[in-house]
Amino acid sequence: MVMEPLVRPFSAATREENLERMAAETFDLLVVGGGITGVSVARDAAMRGFRVALVEKGDFAQGTSSRSSRMIHGGLRYLENYQFGLVFQCCHERRVMRKVAPRLVRSLPFLYPLYRGQKPAPWKLRLGLVLYDALSLFRNVQRHRWLDPDEVARREPLLGGRGLLGAARFYDAQVDDARLTMEVARAAHREGAVVANYAQVVDLLRAKGRVCGAVVRDRVRGKELEVHARVVVNATGVWVDTIRQADEHFKGHTVRPTKGIHLVLPRDRLPTQHAIAFDSPRDGRHIFLFPWRDFAIVGTTDTDYEGDLDNPAASREDVEYLLEALAYVFPGARVGPEDVVSTYAGLRPLLYAEGGTYALSREHQILESPSGLITVAGGKLTTARLMAEQIVDRVERRLAEEFGVKARHPCRTQEPIPGTERARVETVVGDEAVHAHLTSTYGARAAWVMAYVEENPALGERIVPALPYLMSEALYAVQHEMALALSDVLIRRTHVIYEARDGGLERARAVAEVMAPRLGWDGAEIARQVETYRTQVALTQAWRRS
16 A cells, blocks of 8 residues: 555644644744645745645635636637737646646647638638747647648547638646645645635734734634734635735725636537637637546636625526537537536636726736735636745745745745656556546555545445446545535535536435544534535536526
8 A cells, every 4th residue: 555654644633733733823924715826825835944824714626726627728819919928927837737747737639620711810820829839938748730621520520511721739738626726735734834724714913014814713613713924825816805805905806706617518429539629609709628537528608707706606698608609619519408417617816907808817916915915816727836936935035024034945846746646556446437537536545545445345336326436535535635524525526516417416415424423423414514515516507597
């Protein structure tokens, strides 16, 4: 069996100890937010030798970081708005992320088909892709190629005919966003960061007009504690203004949330070998279809959002918009509403500006209040590591100038993230689909997941018969991934909610009963967990009732 390093498990029990430490110690840095940006900041700062605490009001990646297009991409479409600097950053970070998380960040070939009468003109697309290759310093998996109609039809029969002029073939990368966030959070813990989920900031602490920590409510026990820190970073995505409102210097909106939705479809309804980039016939917006295991995911929309930040959902209009685009590009597939397994919706924390959402900047901005509160606004999954480096650079200067606290190491986040390397794994289980899932998700740690099955064979049962997730993963999530709720397991540690037509509701109670002994749940709490999860499943199907 692969042995875990000699650090405390990233478990629910360790979370309790971490909250006690937060109440008793003073930290160099308190990070608010457990999405990909927040955990990346915590990892970077801890690797430099700072004393770091991180709190997240829900689960890790519960917001935007588990509801994205699951791509680490160079931002080809940003060239339309002449955002050359952003594309260069994205291409660089794509290359870095393929190196630091090679098992999770996987190269993915794309096709961008062009049809007669469609914009852009073929020469313009070719020129854009030459520039795209150049901005990646010609170090992508391959340089782009132009395929003639016959080769496109041979590779992707669904795209043939209808005035096809050809297609550009290029590479980007794909990632399980929630899994990447979890691995970075675990890496921050491994480096010494004191981390707790379900710990919500309800107020900021101040001394002599400066922010010096936060009042945090433990949402599991219902208790409040004070966390003291020399510097506080607000990395809460679309919630940044909620935190900033507790700062007396708050002067208005920082971010403008926009909603993007995705459809999850059976892959046999759209059996492509490439990801396909195409334009909506309605407004010309770029849409992507990409293969995801036994599914095809289609997205995304981009509309202003003013609803509940915690529970965005796709509307019927959103779904019809994407189905209309699919019908235009893949008329022979005849994909309809009945083919949609589920939907999911995420909110982009775009920098606040007037005007249409599609043109809003995907860049980020680091703001520092007169009170000392540091806020990061905007940004994207692809550039999270770079954003963290820039934020911690600023924190490092503050700590040195104001407190005489100096870093012991330079930024080292271009080093591999432990647990995300490609690993040779002995046969874990005879079921080929389960084996492929476990080894691609957990790498060498798959042996730990199967160790629970050796102790209790019942845990070797699939959560849902048609999907490769095992019951033992629920126990592993509690013991090694700080899962505290049924939704944590069925939405983010696995993706049962999106890949089972009923969201896995028939098996939800059985999963909760596996988790219950380790989390101290009684029958009433198990029932509450199932009902809470039921409301999340309803969100994935809300469009059918709108």
